[in-house]
Amino acid sequence: MxxxxxxxxxxxxxxxxxxxxxxxxxxxxxxxxxxxxxxxxxxxxxxxxxxxxxxxxxxxxxxxxxxxxxxxxxxxxxxxxxxxxxxxxxxxxxxxxxxxxxxxxxxxxxxxxxxxxxxxxxxxxxxxxxxxxxxxxxxxxxxxxxxxxxxxxxxxxxxxxxxxxxxxxxxxxxxxxxxxxxxxxxxxxxxxxxxxxxxxxxxxxxxxxxxxxxxxxxxxxxxxxxxxxxxxxxxxxxxxxxxxxxxxxxxxxxxxxAGQEVATDSLRLATLRDKLEKGLMALPATFVNGMGTARLPNVSNIAFKHLKADQVMVSVPDIALASGSACVSGTRDPSHVLKAMGLSDADAHASIRFSLGRFNTPADIRACVAQVTASVSKLRAASPIWQLHESGLVN
Incomplete structure (x- = not known):
C-alpha cells in the first residue's frame, strides 16, 4: 500500500x-x-x-x-x-x-x-x-x-x-x-x-x-x-x-x-490549499463551498456535482478525506452546515472536505489532485446523470 x-x-x-x-x-x-x-x-x-x-x-x-x-x-x-x-x-x-x-x-x-x-x-x-x-x-x-x-x-x-x-x-x-x-x-x-x-x-x-x-x-x-x-x-x-x-x-x-509557528504554518498551508483548489477546480461542475468569504488557510470544502462524496473517497483509499464533521461521520443525512448555506441535498452529499496540516507536502497535494481528478472523471463517465448533464438536460 x-x-x-x-x-x-x-x-x-x-x-x-x-x-x-x-x-x-x-x-x-x-x-x-x-x-x-x-x-x-x-x-x-x-x-x-x-x-x-x-x-x-x-x-x-x-x-x-x-x-x-x-x-x-x-x-x-x-x-x-x-x-x-x-x-x-x-x-x-x-x-x-x-x-x-x-x-x-x-x-x-x-x-x-x-x-x-x-x-x-x-x-x-x-x-x-x-x-x-x-x-x-x-x-x-x-x-x-x-x-x-x-x-x-x-x-x-x-x-x-x-x-x-x-x-x-x-x-x-x-x-x-x-x-x-x-x-x-x-x-x-x-x-x-x-x-x-x-x-x-x-x-x-x-x-x-x-x-x-x-x-x-x-x-x-x-x-x-x-x-x-x-x-x-x-x-x-x-x-x-x-x-x-x-x-x-x-x-x-x-x-x-502553535503560537511560534502560526504565521509560517498558515502561509504555507494557504499556498498548498490554493494549489489543491486550482487543480480540482479544473474539473467541470465543481465548486468550493464558502470560497467567497474569509476562510481558514487549511480547509477546502469542494462539491463535485452529480456524484456522491462517498463514491469518490472509497475510490481513493490512500487519501484520508471527510464528507463532513467527524462527530456525525456515518450518518446518511446531508451536512447541516452545507444545508444552512443553501445547498441542495444532492450537492451537499457531493461535497468533500480537504483539511491540510503541518506535515502535508507539495507532493501530497499533487498526488491528491491527480488521484481525485482521475476518480471523479472515471465515476462521471459511468454515471447516467452525468451523461444527461453533458447533454444539457440537467444542470
Missing part, C-alpha cells in the same frame, strides 16, 4: 514528535498525581501542569488564572451552556447561536430547550457568512449569551469575532466562542477581543486527544459557569478529578509551538 496522504486534519491532527517528547517523562518516570503536593513527585507534576497552563494562556493572550483544563472542547461547551442556563435564570433564558455551529453546541442547546431555554438560530449566507445586523437585531433584554464559533469545522469559514464581541459587549451579553478549529491556524488574542468564554482542544493543534481548555474572562466582569463534575477542588473548583498530567503537558507544548 502507498503511504497514506492524510487530509483530515480538522477531524484530528497527528501528534507532533516534539509534543510527544515533552509528554514522555510524565508517561513514564514522572507519574505522580498533581494534587499530591505533600511530596516532591507530586509537586513536580503540579509544577508541570501550571507551566502548561501558562503556555496555553500565553497562546491566546490570557492570564493563567483564566484557564481551566477539560477533557476537550465538547466538555467545555457543555459546562458553559448548561452552567450559564442555570446561573443566569434571573436575567433570562434566551440564547443566540448559528445554524452552522458544531453539533456539540447545537445538541446541547436542543437539550436546554427541553428544559425551558429559548434559542435563536441565526442563518448564514450562501457563502456561510453571518449577518451582523441580524445578530444585533436578535438580541433581547432577556438574552444571556451568544455562542458563535471562530471558524467552521466543515468549510473553514471564519466569523468576524472582533465585531461580534463589540456587539455583545455593547448589549452586556456574554460571548462564548468555540475556537477549536481556529486555534493554531489564525491568531487568537482574547486580550484584544472581548470574548468572555472560549474553548480549545489539544488534538486539533498537534497535541494529544482527551485534553482541552476553557477560558473564562476575569478582567471585565465576574462570569459564572457551571460545575460539570463534582468530587474535588481541582481546576478552579470547576472540574473535579485527577488531572491528566501527560495530556496537559502535551497541550501546553502544542500551544507553545
Amino acid at each position: 502507498d503511504r497514506l496522504i492524510y487530509l483530515d486534519n480538522n477531524a484530528t491532527t497527528p501528534l507532533d514528535p516534539r509534543v510527544l517528547e515533552a509528554m514522555m517523562p510524565y508517561l513514564t518516570t514522572q507519574f505522580a498525581n498533581a494534587s499530591s503536593v505533600t511530596h516532591r513527585a507530586g509537586r513536580t507534576a503540579a509544577a508541570a501542569v501550571e507551566n502548561a497552563r501558562e503556555q496555553v494562556a500565553s497562546f491566546i493572550g490570557a492570564s493563567s488564572k483564566e484557564i481551566t483544563f477539560t477533557s476537550g472542547a465538547t466538555e467545555a461547551i457543555n459546562m458553559v451552556l448548561k452552567g450559564v442556563f442555570e446561573r443566569y435564570r434571573t436575567k433570562g433564558r434566551h440564547f443566540i447561536t448559528c445554524q452552522t455551529e458544531h453539533k456539540a453546541v447545537l445538541d446541547t442547546f436542543a437539550y436546554l430547550e427541553k428544559r425551558g431555554a429559548e434559542v435563536t438560530y441565526l442563518p448564514v449566507s450562501r457563502e456561510g457568512a453571518l449577518d451582523l445586523k441580524g445578530l444585533e437585531a436578535a438580541i433581547r433584554p432577556d438574552t444571556v449569551l451568544v455562542a458563535l464559533m471562530h471558524a467552521n469545522n466543515e468549510t473553514g469559514v471564519l466569523h468576524p469575532v472582533q465585531d461580534i464581541a463589540k456587539i455583545t459587549a455593547s448589549h452586556d451579553v456574554l460571548f462564548f466562542c468555540d475556537a477549536t478549529q481556529a486555534a493554531g491556524k489564525v491568531p487568537i488574542n482574547v486580550g484584544e477581543i472581548a470574548i468572555d468564554l472560549l474553548c480549545l482542544s489539544a488534538h486539533k493543534l498537534y497535541g494529544p486527544k482527551g485534553v482541552g481548555a476553557l477560558y473564562v474572562r476575569r478582567r471585565r466582569k465576574r462570569i459564572q459557569t457551571g460545575v460539570l463534575l463534582h468530587g474535588g477542588s481541582q481546576e478552579n473548583k470547576l472540574r473535579a478529578g485527577t488531572l491528566n498530567v501527560p495530556g496537559i503537558v502535551g497541550f501546553g507544548e502544542a500551544a507553545a509551538l
Whole structure:
C-alpha cells in the first residue's frame, strides 16, 4: 500500500514528535498525581501542569488564572451552556447561536430547550457568512449569551469575532466562542477581543486527544459557569478529578509551538490549499463551498456535482478525506452546515472536505489532485446523470 496522504486534519491532527517528547517523562518516570503536593513527585507534576497552563494562556493572550483544563472542547461547551442556563435564570433564558455551529453546541442547546431555554438560530449566507445586523437585531433584554464559533469545522469559514464581541459587549451579553478549529491556524488574542468564554482542544493543534481548555474572562466582569463534575477542588473548583498530567503537558507544548509557528504554518498551508483548489477546480461542475468569504488557510470544502462524496473517497483509499464533521461521520443525512448555506441535498452529499496540516507536502497535494481528478472523471463517465448533464438536460 502507498503511504497514506492524510487530509483530515480538522477531524484530528497527528501528534507532533516534539509534543510527544515533552509528554514522555510524565508517561513514564514522572507519574505522580498533581494534587499530591505533600511530596516532591507530586509537586513536580503540579509544577508541570501550571507551566502548561501558562503556555496555553500565553497562546491566546490570557492570564493563567483564566484557564481551566477539560477533557476537550465538547466538555467545555457543555459546562458553559448548561452552567450559564442555570446561573443566569434571573436575567433570562434566551440564547443566540448559528445554524452552522458544531453539533456539540447545537445538541446541547436542543437539550436546554427541553428544559425551558429559548434559542435563536441565526442563518448564514450562501457563502456561510453571518449577518451582523441580524445578530444585533436578535438580541433581547432577556438574552444571556451568544455562542458563535471562530471558524467552521466543515468549510473553514471564519466569523468576524472582533465585531461580534463589540456587539455583545455593547448589549452586556456574554460571548462564548468555540475556537477549536481556529486555534493554531489564525491568531487568537482574547486580550484584544472581548470574548468572555472560549474553548480549545489539544488534538486539533498537534497535541494529544482527551485534553482541552476553557477560558473564562476575569478582567471585565465576574462570569459564572457551571460545575460539570463534582468530587474535588481541582481546576478552579470547576472540574473535579485527577488531572491528566501527560495530556496537559502535551497541550501546553502544542500551544507553545502553535503560537511560534502560526504565521509560517498558515502561509504555507494557504499556498498548498490554493494549489489543491486550482487543480480540482479544473474539473467541470465543481465548486468550493464558502470560497467567497474569509476562510481558514487549511480547509477546502469542494462539491463535485452529480456524484456522491462517498463514491469518490472509497475510490481513493490512500487519501484520508471527510464528507463532513467527524462527530456525525456515518450518518446518511446531508451536512447541516452545507444545508444552512443553501445547498441542495444532492450537492451537499457531493461535497468533500480537504483539511491540510503541518506535515502535508507539495507532493501530497499533487498526488491528491491527480488521484481525485482521475476518480471523479472515471465515476462521471459511468454515471447516467452525468451523461444527461453533458447533454444539457440537467444542470
